[in-house]
Amino acid sequence: MAPAARLRLVYFLYYGNVGAFMPFFAPYLRGLGFTGEQIGGVQMLPSLMSPVVATAWAAWADRHAGPARALALATGWAAIAGLALPFARTPAAMGLVVAAMSLGDRSVVPLVDSVTLEHCRARPGASYARIRLFGSLGFVVLALGTGWVLSARGSRTADPLVPVIVTVLVAGYALAARRLPATPAHADRPGPRDMLALLSDRRLGLLLGGCAVHWMACAPFHLLFGVFVRDRGLPADVAGLGMATGVAAEIGALLLFPRLEARFGLRALFATAFLGSAVRWALLAGARGAPAIVLLQLLHGLTFGLFWGSATAAMGALVPGRLRATGQALFTAIVFGAGNGLGYGLAGAGYDRYGSVGPLFAWAAGLELALGIAAMTVLGRALSAPSTTRTRGGG
Incomplete structure (x- = not known):
């Protein structure tokens, strides 16, 4: 299998697992x-472990094994x-198993x-967005397929097929990751001081902090959307x-992102992502019928598609290439962790307090509204300020 095809398969199965897990687990x-x-x-355990797990695997990858080798080992552990x-x-028991899986799977995204970024850098015709797109397709296919199968089985309250599907998909992306192309080694291997230099960059700190607050506001949806339905x-x-439906909108936003970035800039795109998310959560809090609940997920194009494109572009501008895995791991640790x-x-x-998910969406809307206003002021100025990052290898 060609390297690009194998990368597409890893993304498809990994995010397909997210599509099967998020609404149904x-x-x-x-x-x-x-x-x-x-x-x-x-479900909080993986996030709590993410800062240590993701940065440890990424630091080891940057200094010793390379991201491809580290990814093969990490996914193998998650599958076992x-x-x-x-x-x-x-x-x-569930907490113990989820924690054990997290020792490997929390590193998958940054690795x-x-x-993929290094693969595309070495091949001018290759596109990260086009390879990553298969992750979104996997999410759609598995979210729809799992929902249909569970409904056909009578929407059981504790259908054992749910953990079986998750287990099979984790094993699938672990097998696909075994022969990914090795990335070129940098002559100047990064050390602990390089990570400290990244953390001391005020612009990067503001970016990671703002993204973490946004992802915190998304938690009621990610954790309880299936319960809400x-x-x-x-x-x-x-x-x-x-x-x-949401991921279809996400795909459209990712495909349009290069044009949107060139026309409007990251400040406006971040603000649009946050304010659009505020509208989504506010409307979803009172939605009851299936058509309204499904159609509101079109705003996921802003909540994730526009947000992810903006965050990836900002990280690419702020993090030196030799610290790519470490920078991506910091993002994963702080935002997704x-x-x-x-x-x-x-x-x-x-x-437990409200007995309903609706009020949680209302709180999320208020948080996103405040974040959208901040993105137009503090974060916008930070992204246009000179970089304060200094590493031994430049950047």
Whole structure:
């Protein structure tokens, strides 16, 4: 299999697993009798572990093995740990299995992105966006397919097929990652002082902080959208269709992003992503019927597509190439780790308090509104300021 095709397959299966996991795993745990706080606690574990796991694998990759080798080892570990997932039935057992899987899978995004970026850098005709696009396609296919299958099986409250699907997909992307192309080694291997230099860059700090707050505001959706659909008395395939609709809009936003960036600049795009997300959450808080819930997911093109394109462009401008894996890992650790972990914990506790997901979306809308205003002022000025990052190898 050609390197680009193998990379597409890794993205397809990895994000396909996210598409199967995100809308259906929380309802599965709810069916096992887990409380909202227990659901949030279990699914918060990967986010809490992400800062250490992602940066450790990335630092080791940059200094020793290379991202491709590190990715093969990390995904292999996740696949082995995932074999126990269908047999975990209590909060303690589920937490143990999820934590074990997280020791590997929390590194997948920064490592595969690093391999893909270097692959495209060496081949002028290759495009990161076109390869990464297969991740979005995988999300759509698996979200829709899983929803249809679960609905056909009667939308059971704790369908054992959910963890089986997740286990199979993790094993699939682990096998696909075994023979990815090796990335060229840098003569000047980065050290701890290089990571400290990245962390001391005020612009990078503001970017990571703003992105983390945005991802925290997305936590009620990521954690409890499937529960929200079920609480509205709708079948499981509505959750899958909503997810697929959102990712279709995400794909469109990613394809249009180069033109949008050239015309409007990152400041305006970040503000649009955050303010558009505020509208999405505010409307979703009161939505009840399947058509409204599904159509509102078109705003996911702003919540993730426009946001991800802007964040990737900003990280590419702020992080030197020799620190690519480390920079991507810092983003994963702070945004998808700390931001997501805090959001999951608050969302789980909030669901127990309110007994409904709707009020959590209302809180998320207020947070996104404040962030959108900040993006037009503080973050906008920071992105246009001179860089303060200095590393031994330049940048």
